[in-house]
Amino acid sequence: MWTALLAVVRKEFRQAFRDKRIAFMLLAAPVIQMTILGYAVDLEVDRIPTVICDQDLTSQSRDLGAAFVAEGTFRRVATVRDPAAASRLLEQGTAAVALMIPVGFARDYARQIPIDVQVLVDGTDPNRAQVAMNASAQFLAERAVGVSLQRLSQAVAAGGAVRSLPQQRLTPRILYNPRLKSAIFMVPGVAVTVLLVITTIVTAMGIARERELGTMEQIMVTPLRPAVLLLGKCLPFAIIGLVDVGTLLAVGSYLFGVPIRGSLLVVAASSILFLFSTLGTGIFISTVSRSQQQAILGGFFFLMPAILLGGFMTPIENMPAWIRPLTYLDPVRYFLEILRGCLLKGSGFADLWRQFLALALFGVSIMTLSVLRFRNRLG
Amino acid sequence: MSGPTGAGPVIEVRDLTKRFGAFTAVDRVGFEVHAGEILGYLGANGAGKSTTIRMLCGLLAPTAGTALVAGVDVSRHPQKVKRLIGYMSQRFSLYLDLSAAENLDFFGGAQGLAGRRLRARSQAVLEQVGLLAHRDTRTGDLPGGWRQRLALACAILHEPHLLFLDEPTAGVDPVSRRSFWQLVRGLVRAGTTVLVTTHYMDEAEYCDRVGLMVDGRLAALDTPAALKARLVPGRLFDVHGPAAGSRGRLAAIAGIQHVEPFGAGFHVRMADPSVGAGDLAGRLDAAGFPGAVIDDLEPSLEEVFLEVVEGWPAPANAPEVPA
Numbered sequence: 291m292w293t294a295l296l297a298v299v300r301k302e303f304r305q306a307f308r309d310k311r312i313a314f315m316l317l318a319a320p321v322i323q324m325t326i327l328g329y330a331v332d333l334e335v336d337r338i339p340t341v342i343c344d345q346d347l348t349s350q351s352r353d354l355g356a357a358f359v360a361e362g363t364f365r366r367v368a369t370v371r372d373p374a375a376a377s378r379l380l381e382q383g384t385a386a387v388a389l390m391i392p393v394g395f396a397r398d399y400a401r402q403i404p405i406d407v408q409v410l411v412d413g414t415d416p417n418r419a420q421v422a423m424n425a426s427a428q429f430l431a432e433r434a435v436g437v438s439l440q441r442l443s444q445a446v447a448a449g450g451a452v453r454s455l456p457q458q459r460l461t462p463r464i465l466y467n468p469r470l471k472s473a474i475f476m477v478p479g480v481a482v483t484v485l486l487v488i489t490t491i492v493t494a495m496g497i498a499r500e501r502e503l504g505t506m507e508q509i510m511v512t513p514l515r516p517a518v519l520l521l522g523k524c525l526p527f528a529i530i531g532l533v534d535v536g537t538l539l540a541v542g543s544y545l546f547g548v549p550i551r552g553s554l555l556v557v558a559a560s561s562i563l564f565l566f567s568t569l570g571t572g573i574f575i576s577t578v579s580r581s582q583q584q585a586i587l588g589g590f591f592f593l594m595p596a597i598l599l600g601g602f603m604t605p606i607e608n609m610p611a612w613i614r615p616l617t618y619l620d621p622v623r624y625f626l627e628i629l630r631g632c633l634l635k636g637s638g639f640a641d642l643w644r645q646f647l648a649l650a651l652f653g654v655s656i657m658t659l660s661v662l663r664f665r666n667r668l669g
Numbered sequence: 670m671s672g673p674t675g676a677g678p679v680i681e682v683r684d685l686t687k688r689f690g691a692f693t694a695v696d697r698v699g700f701e702v703h704a705g706e707i708l709g710y711l712g713a714n715g716a717g718k719s720t721t722i723r724m725l726c727g728l729l730a731p732t733a734g735t736a737l738v739a740g741v742d743v744s745r746h747p748q749k750v751k752r753l754i755g756y757m758s759q760r761f762s763l764y765l766d767l768s769a770a771e772n773l774d775f776f777g778g779a780q781g782l783a784g785r786r787l788r789a790r791s792q793a794v795l796e797q798v799g800l801l802a803h804r805d806t807r808t809g810d811l812p813g814g815w816r817q818r819l820a821l822a823c824a825i826l827h828e829p830h831l832l833f834l835d836e837p838t839a840g841v842d843p844v845s846r847r848s849f850w851q852l853v854r855g856l857v858r859a860g861t862t863v864l865v866t867t868h869y870m871d872e873a874e875y876c877d878r879v880g881l882m883v884d885g886r887l888a889a890l891d892t893p894a895a896l897k898a899r900l901v902p903g904r905l906f907d908v909h910g911p912a913a914g915s916r917g918r919l920a921a922i923a924g925i926q927h928v929e930p931f932g933a934g935f936h937v938r939m940a941d942p943s944v945g946a947g948d949l950a951g952r953l954d955a956a957g958f959p960g961a962v963i964d965d966l967e968p969s970l971e972e973v974f975l976e977v978v979e980g981w982p983a984p985a986n987a988p989e990v991p992a
Contacts, residue, residue, distance in 0.1 A: 297778020301767070308766050508762035508823075511726045512779035513751045 294514045298522025302496070306526060316492070316527075320484040320534045321541050327480045328546050335421040340364040341385040343376035348396035354407070357433070358389050363425040376410070386412040387422050402441070474549070477542035478629035479602040481535055482622055485561070486568050486596065489531050491589040493572025496523055497664075498585035501576075516665045524569040528562070535561050539633075552632030556639060560628040560646065566653030567621035573660035596622050624649040679704050679831055679862045680725065684734035687720050694720040696885040697734065702864055704830075707857055709876030710866040711974055716882040718866040719759065722835045725864070726756050739831055752780070755824035759836045762820065765809035769800055769819050772808055773826060780827040794822040798852060814845025821852060825861075832856065834865040838872065850875055870971045879970065881977050888977050893970055900976045901968040904942050906949055909934025910962035922956045929972075936966065 307313045342355040359366045367385050370376050379385040390408040398405045409426045413419040500506040509519060535557070542548040550557075575588040598604075599613070600622025606614060617623050624645040631637035631645075639646065678701035687695040695717040702708045712718045723729040725736055727747030736743040739753045763772050773791040777783075782790060795801045798818040800811075808816060817837065824832065834853070838846045850872065857863055865876070873879050873893065880890040889896060903926055908919070919935060920928045927938040939949065946963045953961050 293781050293783040294779050296783075297775050300778075301764070301771070301775040304771060305764065305766055503765075504758060504760040504762040505764060507728065507758055508756070508776070509779060510728055511751055511754070511756040512776065513748055513781065514779040515748075 291515075291518055294512075295518050295522050295525075298514070298519055299525050302523055302526040306530070316488060316530050317534070317537075320488070321537055323484060324477065324480045324538055324541060325545060328477060328542070335418045336363050337365040338363060338387050338418060338422050339367045339385045340387040340389060341376045341379045342366055342369045343371070343373055343388055343390045344369060345371055345373065345393045346391050346395040347371065350396040350399055351391045354391060354395070354433075355389065358426075358429060361425075361429070363421070364389075380410060380412055383412075386415075386418060387426070389426070474546065474634060475630070477538070477546055477548045478633055479626060481538040481542070482564075482600070482626050482629060483597055483602060484538065485531050485535060485564065486622060487593060488534065489527050489565060489568040490572045490575070490593060491586065492527050493524060493569050494575035494579065494585040494589050495582050497573065497576035498579050498582045502581055517661060520573060520661060520664060524573075528565045528569060531565055531568075532558070532561055548633060550633055551636030553638060556628065556632045556637075556642065559639075560625055560632075560642075560649065563646065563649040563653050564621060564625040566657055567649065570653060570657035570660045573664055574656060577660060577663040596620055599623065600626050602626065618648075619652075621649055621652045624652075678702060679706075679739055680864065681737040682721075682725070682734070683736075685721065685724060685731055685736050686733040687717075687724060687729060688732045693885050695724070698882075698885075698887045699734075700880060700887060700890055702862060704862050705857060705860055706878065707853070707863045707865065707876045709873045709879040710864065710882060711868075711870075711873050711879055711970070712866070712882030713978070717885040718882050719835050721882070722756075722833050722864065722866060725750075726754060726833055727751055752827075753829060753831060755827070755829035755832045757820050757824045757832075757834050757837050759839055763808050763816060763823065766807065768805045768807055769795065769811070769822075770804040772819065772823060776823040777826045782827060790826050790828070794826055797825075797855075798822045799848075812845075814841050814849070817841055817845065817849060818852065821849070825856065830861060832861050832863045834863060836866050836868065838867065838869065846872070870969055870974065873970045881974060883978055889973075893973075896970070896973045897968045901938065901972045902942070903938050903940045904944060905966040905968045905972070906937045906939070906946060907931065907934060907964040907966045908937050908949075908953070908961050910960060918956070919958075922952055924952065929975075934962075936972070 305312075306316060340359060342358065344351050344355055355366075355369065358364055364387060368379055370379070373390060376385075376388040376390065380388055388410040390410065392406060392408075395405055395407075407430060409423075409430075411419045411422045411426075497506075500509070539548070539550065539557070543550060571592060572589075575585055575592065579585040579588050595616075599606075599609075599617045599620045601617065602622065606617050606623065609617070628637075628642050628645045628649070631642055680700075680702035682701070683699045685695060685698045686693065698717075698721060700708075710718045710721070720729065724731050725738055725743060727743055727750045730747070731744050738750050741749050741753065743750050764775070767775070770791060773794065774787070777787045777790060791804075792801070795804055798821060800815060800819055800822065803811065803815070808819065811819065821834075821837070824834075832853075838849055841849070846869070853863060853865070854875065865872075867873060876893070878890060878892050879896060881888045881896075889900065891899070909932065916928050916930060916935065919925060919937060924939055924941060924944060925937055926940040929936045929938075937949070946965055950961070950963050953959070953963075
C-alpha cells in the first residue's frame with residue numbers, strides 16, 4: 291500500500307511541477323493575489339478631497355477651515371469663496387466634500403448665536419460618504435463643546451461660582467485592530483480564498499482529467515485501491531496548500547503588519563480540517579463531472595457562494611435574515627472565524643472549539659460521501 | 670505473483686452475462702483459454718468484445734455467470750485478479766506529460782513494484798519494446814506506434830502470465846502494427862497467454878483460436894483453419910478480367926455457391942471442393958464469359974466473419990454499449 295501511495299504522490303508532484311504554469315499558479319500566484327488584494331481591497335477612508343468654501347473671509351473662518359483638514363480625514367484641494375465654484379468642484383469630482391462657511395460666521399461667533407455650517411458630501415461612494423459624515427459631525431460637535439467649555443470657564447473665572455460642568459462623554463476604544471486597518475482584516479480572508487480555490491479546483495480537475503484521458507481505467511486494472519488513489523492525489527495539494535498558508539501569513543505580516551497573536555498550532559490544525567472540506571468537495575465535484583470543463587464549472591458553482599457567504603468581503607450580520615442560516619453550511623465561514631480570531635485576537639482552542647467542531651463535521655462528512663461516490667462510480 | 674502451472678485452462682468462462690438496464694451487452698458467453706495461447710476476439714463495434722474483457726479484468730461486475738481467471742473467481746475477488754493480469758485498453762492510457770520512465774515508475778508502483786526491482790523491470794521492458802533510448806522523452810512527443818509499445822511495456826511490467834489487449838492496434842499504421850504483433854508473439858513464446866480483441870482480420874490470423882462475437886453472443890470459436898473449413902466450405906476463386914460479368918449472372922451458373930464483389934472482379938465460391946480453376950474457366954466460357962482471369966484463393970477470416978454475421982438472425986436489441 292505504501293509503495294502504491296508513494297507512486298501516486300510522486301506522480302502528482304511530477305505532473306504539478308512539470309507544467310511551469312501550474313507550478314506558478316500553485317505557489318507564486320497566491321502571493322501575488324494577496325499583495326494586490328491586500329492593497330486594492332483597502333476599505334480605509336482618509337484624505338478625502340475637500341473644498342473649503344469660505345464666504346466669510348475672517349481669521350475665525352480661516353481657522354475653522356484649517357482645523358477641519360488638520361486631522362487627516364479630509365484633504366484640502368481648494369479654497370473658494372463662491373458657493374457655485376464649490377458645487378462645480380463637487381460635480382467634477384475634484385472634491386468629494388465641501389465645507390460651506392456662511393457669511394457672518396465671525397460676527398455670529400462673537401455674538402454667541404448658533405451658526406449653521408453646511409457640509410456637502412458626494413454620496414456616489416456610500417462607504418466614503420459615511421466616513422465623511424461621521425468625521426465632520428464629530429469634528430463640529432467637538433468644536434462646539436470646546437467653545438462652550440471655554441466660554442463657561444471664562445464665565446466661571448469672572449464670577450467664581452461653578453468650576454466645571456458634569457458631562458457624559460462617549461469614549462470608544464477599538465480593540466485588536468485599533469487603527470481599523472482593513473488589510474489586517476482582509477489578509478486572513480485572502481488566505482482562506484486562495485486555499486479554497488487551489489485545492490478544490492485542482493482536485494476536481496485532476497480526477498476529471500484522468501477519466502478523460504482513460505488513465506483512470508488503466509489504474510483501475512492495477513491492484514491500487516480507490517481510497518489509496520484518492521489519498522495520493524490529495525496529499526500533494528494538501529502539502530502545497532499548507533505551504534501557501536505559511537507563505538501568505540509571512541507575506542501578510544511583513545507587508546501589511548498582520549499580527550500573529552494566537553498559536554500557529556491553531557492555524558495549522560484548522561488549515562488541515564479545512565483542507566479536508568475543500569479536497570472532499572473537489573472529489574465530489576469530480577464524481578459529478580465527465581470532463582475537465584464540467585469540473586471547472588462545477589468548481590465555480592461551489593466557490594462563488596462559498597466565498598461570498600463565508601464573510602470574506604461582507605460581514606455575515608449584514609446579510610439578509612433568510613441567507614444567514616445558509617452560512618452555517620459554509621466551511622469558509624468557520625475557517626475564517628478561526629483564522630481571524632487566532633491571528634488578530636490570539637484566541638485558542640478553548641474559544642474556537644465550536645468552529646473546529648463544525649469544520650471537522652463538514653470535512654469528514656463531505657470526504658466520506660465523496661469517497662463512497664467515487665468508489666461506486668468505478669464499480 | 671503465482672502463475673498458472675500445470676494443465677487446465679487459464680481462463681474459464683461459463684454463461685457470462687452483462688446487462689446494462691434492458692440491453693444485454695454480453696449474453697451467456699462461455700469459452701476456455703489455455704496457457705500459452707493467443708485467443709483472438711472478433712466482432713463488430715458494440716458486439717460485446719470490450720465488455721467481456723472488462724469483466725475478465727475485474728473492471729465490470731458480471732450480471733450472471735462465472736469467470737475464472739488464473740483460477741480466481743472474477744466476481745468474488747476482482748482485486749486479486751488485478752495482480753495476475755496485464756491490461757491494455759483501446760486508448761493508450763498513458764500520462765502524456767510524463768516521460769516513458771516516469772510512466773513506468775507510476776504503473777509499476779501501482780502494481781506494488783519498488784526500488785531495485787522496479788528499476789530492473791523498467792530497464793528490461795524498455796529494452797524489450799525498443800524504447801530504452803527514449804526513456805526520458807516526454808510520452809506526448811513519442812509517435813503513436815511507440816506510445817502503444819510503451820503502453821504494452823506498462824502492462825507487462827509486473828510480469829503477468831495473462832495479458833488482455835483490447836483493440837491494442839486501433840488507429841496505428843501497418844508497420845507499427847506488425848512490430849507490435851512481433852512483440853506479442855515474443856511474449857507468448859515466453860509463456861504468456863494473450864486474449865486480444867481486434868477489428869483487423871489479418872491480425873486475427875496471428876491467433877491460435879478466434880472467437881466471433883455477434884450481438885453479445887459468441888457465435889463461433891475455433892482455429893482460423895477450422896473456422897474457414899466449416900463456415901466457408903468449397904473452393905474460393907478470384908475472377909477478374911475484361912469479361913468478369915455481373916454478380917447476378919455469375920451466381921446463376923451451376924455449381925457457384927456464392928459471389929462477392931471484390932475490387933474490379935469477384936470472389937467466387939464453388940460448392941464442390943474438387944472443382945479446379947480449369948473447370949470454372951470452362952463453365953464461365955459456356956455461360957458466355959470467355960477470357961476471365963481465374964486465380965485460386967485461400968479463404969480469409971473476412972469471409973468467415975461475413976458468413977457468420979449474414980447468417981445471424983436480426984438483432985432483437987442493439988443499442989451502443991455504454992462506455
